[in-house]
Amino acid sequence: MAFNDFNISIRIFFLLFFNIVLAQVETIDTSVSKNDTVTIIQPIVKTDVDAANDTVKKERLQGILDYDSYDQYHDYKNQHTYLVTDAIVKYLDMEIQADYIDINWNTGDIYAVGKEDSLGNIVEPSKFRQGNKEIEYNSFSFNINTKRGKAFNVRTEESMGSDQGVIIAGVVKQYNDSVSGMRKVAYTTDTYFIQRKDSIADYHMEAEIAKYMQGKDKKVVTGPIVMKIYEVTTPLALPFAFLPMGDNRSAGILLPSFGEREEVGFYLQGAGFYLPIGDYMDISLTGDVYTRGSLGLHAMSQYLKRYSFSGNFSFDWEKRVTGIKGLDDYNKSTNYRLAWSHRQDPKANPNLIFSANVNFMSSKFYREGISNYGISSGNYLQNNVNSSISINKNFPNSPFSASLTVSHSQNTNNNSDQQGNATFQLPQLTVNMSNIYPFAPKTGSKKGLWQSIGMNYNFNLQNTLYTTEDDLFSSRMFDNAKNGARHNFSFNTGTTIFKYFPLSFNAGYEEVWTLNTIRKQYDDLTNSVFEERVNGFDSYRTFNLGTGISTTLYGQANFGTADDDKMIKAIRHMISPRVSFNYRPDFSTDEWGYYDAFINGEGEEIRYSYFDGGIYGAPSQGLSQSLSIGINNNLEMKIRSKTDSTGIEKIKIFESFNISTGYNFAADSLKLSPISINGRTSLFKNKMGISFRATVDPYKNLVNDEFPNGKRIDELGKFRFTTMGVRLNYNLTEALFGEREMDYEKRGRIRYEDYYFDDDNYAQFLTPWSLAVDLTHTRTMSLTDEVRNTTSVGLRGSISPTPHWAFSGRTSLDVQKMDFAGTYFTFSRDLRSFVIDFSMNPFGQYKTWNFFIGIKANFLRDAVKYEEREFNSRTNTF
Template identity: 30%
Template sequence: VQDQVVLLWGEGKVEYQDIELSSEHIISDLENQEIFAIGGVDTTGRYFGNPDFKKGSENFASDSMRYNIKSGKGIIYNVKSEQGEGYLHSDLTKRDTEGHIHMKGGKYTTCDADHPHFYMELTKAIAIPDDKIISGPAFMVVEDVPIPILGLPFGFFPSSNKRGAGVIIPMYGEEKNRGFFLRGGGWYQPLGQYLDMTLLADVYSKGSWAVHWGSDYKVRYRFNGNMKIDYAANRDNSNNSFPESEDFKWTWMHRQDPKANPTQNLSATVNFSSSNFDRYNSYNANQIVNQQTSSSISFTKSFPGTPFNLSMSANARQNLADSTIVMDLPKGSFNASTIYPFRKKSGTGKLKWYENIGFSYNSEFTNHLDIRDTMLFKSETWQNLNYGFRHSIPVIINLKSDRFKMLTVSPSLRYDGVMNSNYIKKSVEYQAGEAVVVTDTIQKLTYAHAINPSISVGLTPKVTGMYLNTRPDPKVIAVRHVMQPRASFSYTPDMSRINPNYYDTVFYAQNGELGFSNYSYYDGRLYRAPSFASESGSVSLGLSNNLEMKVRAKNDTVDDGEPQKVVILRNLNLTTSYNPFVQEFKWSDVSLTTGTSLFKNKFNVNLTARFSPYDIQPDTSASGNITYRKVNEFYYDNEKRLLRFTNLNISAGLQLRSSQGSDAKGGEFQDPSQEVDQTDPFMDPFSTDYDFVPGSTYGEYVDFSIPWSININYTYSITRPLLKEDQRVTNTVNFSGDFSLTQRWKIGFRSGYDFENKKIIEMTTFNIRRDLHCWEMRFNITPLGTRKQYSFFINAKASILRDLKWDKRQSWYDNL
């Protein structure tokens, strides 16, 4: 006390303002305001309780240190401190009054091990916390082996947690058809707190080029998203085998936080491109083989305390095989849910029949366009835009009897109105002695409306069969079969005397046939005529089955535990219908649907089939060609078979994965789907797209623990339009999976076999990954077909050293 020195021996700790120091041994000189700290040594010679110094955002771990509280200066020996994504190691470190750290014999690395696997050897360096690290001459050291050729005259390492603008270094390489390239180089620019922007470019020596613009945005608790626009021009000056094209792609993902506004939501999932973009510019197997894309931007709004809701959307569906685009720009609806005006506000007591009378309102408008993508940006295209509107006000009452609960009677009265931008008119022209029907489209906005009364009657009895096992301690406790027949009838009377007439008839004499053709002015329009030409109705018949059993759990006792329910047959449904008001083909096809899930949903089987009750007959043309058509004659009358087969589809899926094991520390392995960003191509075990794109989670953690997974999907389908000889058969099996040889080695695969064509599918891919702690290695190969390619990639995990990498690849372009 006389010397004003305080000794803290054994888990010492000092706190002063924003300074916190913990160490096994601490000596505090109160007179000079200095602190000295050093760790301890146990009987085995191992160090423990080394000094851990914190000041604000700074944090140092060292062997020993001396620090002056008054001046802020300090000397630290054998220090390790975290700076941004990296770590600084130094034999001797001095801290000046401005908080700058001067180092001698320093190391900079992104490896978090006490003895790093690689680092940049820094002769001299200065670190400005939360800003940057500047050094003199520096060179790479890997596994304690110096590599002077990987040296720099000086070093600059950002250590700020803030985003900063900067150049993105491109990757380089060569392709046989497009030549040498610089790919993925450009500029990254933060745009305030919530937004950033990336501009990248690809350049090839034989004339091909591409530009990529991307932006990420996020406002916490409100919304987040990203947008990307790509444009690629492929050129080849050496031969004609490589396809020349100019393609674009626009992707946008927008998500609103549900807590931001519970009554309205804006979301977007846009994937819009020219038909050849992914085919000629992607390295991703899924994108290359994909033939369909869809995009949607939607806005929904509800009005609390009212029955009203509003919905607006813009939708696009692309067929990449034939370059067609179907768009609804925009499409909206305004609806009111059912209102019961005669119900009491108290809501108590049994409802009177008239209290079940309710009405609602439904409306919709659409702007529809169906074109090829090459015509999208031409002015004449938008002159063919089809637009329309429809609304309806149904008034309905549901009548149920307490005695016949399975019977429901629902009379209704509905007002329907439609508006279309055009309608059709058919006429007869005499050509070569024949009366040919000609259809003219008249571009005129018209409104049509009608009153449509109807009645529907539904009968839904339910039959349940139960088997109870009375044996002592049974494994199967009970089996239950539920069978539910369904029958319904709907009828709409002929209202042509009351409603306006939207139908007409033309006479024709063509190909040796005479007759009258009935049509509606709104056939093929966005919205059909609001009324029927005559009375209409149908009888629908159906039968559904469900089979389940209850079994005793494996570890269950006789008296304790809850039995488990096992689904034997999830469904077995038969449906058909009969329309007595049409002249021919009164019976519809018979549809069969069945499916089940076994082994706790690991194995799923589904089957659908269709059968026609009508026969087919041949027609011979004047040229002698024979074609077949369906005729209004029952198949049983001619062939003595009840139904004619038309379609079958069987699908089976098996999903297996190992149970969650334990890691070296005894904890459970994490589910990789919870740890890995599934949208990142680096994390997709079947992806071959390893071009760096800013904003992706580059070098993120991959689950290398022991669990394995495998998915097998089998599909068998037969489509028989008329004749057996014309049927189309699909018979394929696809399988994918991954497994870890060790906690550091992971292998993934995806392939399949086409039994009908007797060949392996082209997009067969294999990949091997090796976790090198602070580095990672990947090898990917597509060995078959025109998309044959391979890539080998080794890189540092930390994004700050994303350019510290080596890759070797052969592109599928070289196979063209």
């Protein structure tokens, strides 16, 4: 089909052979020649172009011509050259293969034909190659003077972006260097037909006439075109078609899908156009129209510059109309979503990296969107969305780095009282200094506490806006702005005592700057607290000190050797105890000047900080002299194994088992902190994971008329489990039953190549499957000893009962309520060039299903398809 390349190659072929003819005598040479090579240095060839004016055209060529055939005949009297049987001609990067080639030097006609059988049928087509391009044809004729030719039964592979297809044409006429006319044209993306596994394509697009235009933007323009499935004509037809060829992107129309949904009526969805922008970017603009008044507009763009950056951008705007105007069920709402993702290649500039991950939307977009995208993706369960745009800078040969970030977080929980609340960081600047050792020697290792002193620094500047969805982009969103800066210095050092006990010391210093503080007064007339905001620079400083010691103890009990029959060979226990002490002053006392007090209506003194509600909070209140104690445990066992080559297998009884608590010497009461217990392990060769956690309250609780909800009292002894939780997850695959091998001699062909057949001709095939089970149980106990249990079972699985079927699903069951949540199933059927997809959410208020059948090739997926969906949610259920 690439007749431009074909034309050039034939011209070269003709000119080079003509120069060979000039050097021969006028006799017929019937000798056999193999691998002849001719060097041509600037020959001049004269051919008649127009007999009327007797003009002469000059061609200058230089290169080496390699040709080969089984027989070669040169008829110099009649000016003919014949290459017979396995003819091949090579020049530069071009190559022509044919069974027979006839060159008429007098008229400039060239004729080539593939190998024929005894009945005259072509059994091996001729081929033309240039670079990676290959064209096949049964026969062709070409005139070098007029630059016109005709080829029969042409086949060539062409790409459309990432999709590979093949074009078949019964007749192709070359009009000039860039335009070819075609008749009986067919195009398909059937991989079995392209790979010649099947002689009939399962589908193709067929046109009676078409034009193939070459150049930078290759394309095929057809007349009326119809779709055929296994040679059967379907009603799917178009008056014309425009098919861009090659890897270059081309602008084009995006065809819509159609269907009906109960809430919004009939619809056309996804109509629009695609437009490439330069070499690195594209954009598609589409729209949706619904008969009951809903509208949708969508813009999507992708960009990529290799070795530099890549990203994508999308914007969705939807007006959702449900019900009948004038009735109680009528509702109209607007939803939007802006998404942007930018990724920089770290190699482009490792010391300056820009990144973006923006997901900004209306709070009801996932739940009330016109499409059911939020349901199928499971995003309707999300309560928060976040965005960030950041620039990170590293300073080579220094411990400093900096980042500038603009971020946002938004509540999307429609059942929340704070629906639509959003927080913006505009901006946040952070400067970090990694750990440095100012007193360490320039060479050699650090010794002693003094040389091991390390210091690091962090500076953080924030400007935070708290607003609602209604106040976005208005002046009101700045009313509750909070800003400030914080400096953090930390110091650490350490040594090892008695060889086995690492001892560490640490200190921290924090300084906070703010541009406003508060003052509180009690108003007796209104019986309320009046808060005044004082603008102006202010600051506070805090510090803390700490020390800690830890070690690791090992114990092992041996019960047998690798040679005896004992099941348990050894048990190994690793214990890592740690003790630390931290001191922090009470910054709420008067000498620090950070707190004040007022007397309320009941005569009580209420202390508050001038920095309450600030972006970094207020200085800590209360003296802390806290002792922290923790023990980490690891327990392993060696047992006899028949599968391991050493005869011994190591299993983990507890990967970790941790216990921790604390004691505050400065507290007035309840000095002992709750005891925290957590751990994890695995069973069945790591197929089942088990994790657990618990919190133990060491103090007794009091429940009476004065404290009906209970109160902890400063008396040890009850040790109640206030919270307990366990999570089990088990992953199953077909490997659980051992590896299955297909050792049958018979195997299917074409579509059934993945099937094997046993001696009784029953099909055998592998059935990949997976099943993940999650069991989570939580038990909480209140101060009144009221117990609340929460149990959920989650299932995720997939199976392919045949090589062309695929099923997957997920669900979660609340055992107490016996209610399913997050249920979603998908079914897929591979139909060779087509695919069928069906998905559904069968339970809950977000019931939905979607059916799709269409061509797998990306560029035809939206053009040739049928899609129908249903979304049964109701606006008043949100």
